[in-house]
Structure formats: structure tokens, C-alpha cells
Amino acid sequence: MSVSRFSAIGAVALSGALALSACASENNGTAPGAGSTAAGSTASGDCFSGDLKAEGSSAQKNAIDEAIKAYQTACADANIDYQPTGSGAGIKQFIAKQVDFAGSDSALKTEPKDGKVEADDAKASCGSDAWNLPMVTGPIAIAYNVQGVDTLVLDAEVAAKIFDGKITTWNDPAIAALNKGVTLPATPIKVFFRSDESGTTENFTKYLKAAAPDAWSYETGKKWTGKGEGKEKSAGVATATKGQDGGITYVELSYAQQNSLKMAQIDTGAGPVELTAESAGKTIATAKQTGTGNDLALKIDYATKEAGAYPIVLVTYEIVCSKYADAETGKKVKSFLKTFASDDVQKGLESKGYAPLPAEVATKVQTAVDAIS
Secondary structure (H helix, E strand, O other), rough: HHHHHHHHHHHHOOOOOOOOHHHHHHHOOOOOOOOOOOOOOOOOOOOEEEEEEEEEEOOOHHHHHHHHHHHHOOOEEEEEEEEOHHHHHHHHHHHHOOEEEEOOOOOOOOEEEEOOOOOHHHHHHHHOEEEEEEEEEEEEEEEEEEEOOOEEEEHHHHHHHOOOOOOOOOOOOOHHHOOOOOOOOOOOOOEEEOOOOHHHHHHHOOOOOOHOOOOOOOOOOOOOOOOOOEEEEHHHHHHHHHOOEEEHHHHHHHHHHHHEEEEEEOOOOOEOOOOOHHHHHHHOOOOEEEOOOOOOEEEEEOOOOOOOOOOOOOEEEEEOOOOOOHHHHHHHHHHHHHHHOOOHHHHHHHHHEEEOOOHHHHHHHHHHHHHHH
């Protein structure tokens, strides 16, 4: 995926971003790309020493690994440990005060579920408002492995029926109708889903529910309610699909690319759309902020019919306390997230299969990170 394609929807421009050179100055080293986005204020952005713990979304693992590498290269005394345990587990650990921030592919819930409201529990744990800060845009691929089928078009209704076990072979007439001229085998369809609580699952089911409400009758959520065989985490479903002729799953673009899986084009009603950074960015650009102030929770239009917009996307949020009970922890979180949101690091994620946030969203993220204390 070329840098120019990402540039088509605008490079991430974070107002006042603290470059890694600020960290490097503390360690007498040079950070990658230092000097290009240096900021004058280092009061809350200097390198920290010691540990920072986080866990959650596996969708952002490849992205946050790059950010951690960049930070620790410049700031040798910092130890940042991120465990990709899934969005649900990350939120639970954040609320339980076992980690300093969480990664989640969906914002904290503001409505009761199982008798609990995540946003309220997080606020009580923090002793201050908890913020959802979008940091990584991860397009979700419908990835498949069918011998002899190099190009595949699906729409929401057919996808819903596949993942609900109602379409069971690849040469089903409903699939064939969307793929005229393509020779489809009678191979059985093997669906793989995330067995752990996953924000990827939530975003994918939101797409099915919004775009094909008659075909997908289940509630949306982090727990899978359709059919298929469960595998843990993004790596699990991608690996299983790669090893199964007839396999299909929903997984982040980066994992589909890593496993050389083919990806379906999605027909939203305005023609088939290939998954690219540009097409995913068109959908993210239409997202509306549902949080207030520095809580940057977004609402995505999964049923978009905008020409050229790929509708199955997620945003991974870093969930943080607005004001940490321990001031030193707040400084650590702020310092690392400044680096994660910097131009240099964000541009470095392009080759990993992530789409950049629109500039107007990225600027709000930088402002919110600056306000963490």
C-alpha cells in the first residue's frame, strides 16, 4: 500500500505534537525523524523511566508495537508493556486498575449491559472522567481463502447470511449473483469468528446490523452471536482461515495482509468497493463525535452508500483517565501517547495496514492528550 494512497485522504496533522526528539534530548540520542515536528513544550512530554502497562485490542497490536519501539528507542529507560488480550479484557483490566490505559475497538459503553455501565465504572475507577481517544484506524476485511477465487464481491445481506450459516457453499446462487463471470467452487464455507470479547466483532456486527437489518437479527456486541468456529484474537482467526480452503473471517486489514489472505470487495449499493486506506478513510471522515469535550468517541455510518467508501472500519481508542490519581502515571501515559500521535509515528503505521485519521480528528486527539494530567 503506497504512501501516496494514504496521502490522498490527508496526512495526520497533530497540532503542537511533541516529536520524539524531545525524548531523545533526555537520552542524548536521536529519535527517528527528530526535528521535523519538534515542539517547544517538554513539561509533560519528556522521557519517563520505569514501567507503563496497558492491554486490550489485538487489532492495534501491530500499530502500538511500532509506537512502543519508536518510544523506547529514544527513551531507553522506559518499559512499555502492551498485552493484546482483546478489547473487552482491556476495559475490564483498566476498570480494575490493573493497567494504566486500555486499547479498545469500541468506546466505553454509556448504556447498561449486564447491569453495568462501562463509562460509569471507568469514571469511578479513575476518580475523574475517562476519555476515549481514537488513535488507530483499522479497516476490517472480510478475508477469505477459496482456491481459484481471486476476486470476490459481497454485500451486507449475503455476508450476513454467510456468517449466520444460512449460505453454506461458495457456489450458492446469492454469491454467484454478485460475481458474474467468476467460477465459484462447491467448496463448503467455513466461518471463523473471534471467541474472545472483541471490539472487532462489535464493529463488524454493527456493520451487518446497520446495512442488512433483515438478514442479521442478532444484537451487536463484543461477543459473537452468529455461527462458525471460534478462534482467539485476530491472529487466531487469520491463521485458521489461511489454513482452511473455503475459510472466511472478519479481521483487520493488517492481519489479512500478513497472512496473504484475499479480501472481498463490498457492494454498498453504489458499486463494489475495494478495501484501501483511501476508501476506508472516506467512511471515517463522515464519523460524528458522540462524546463531549476531550472524550472523542465517534459514531461511524456503517450503512454509508457514499461512492467509493468502504464501510467496515473500526477505530481503536486508547481509554485513559482524564486526571490520574497518581500524577506520575498520568505523565507517563501522556508522554507515550504524544509519541503515538506524532506525525512521524503515525506515518510509519501506513505500511502496517492502518489508515490515518482525518486531520480534523487527529488535531482533537492531540489537544486531548495535552490535557491528560
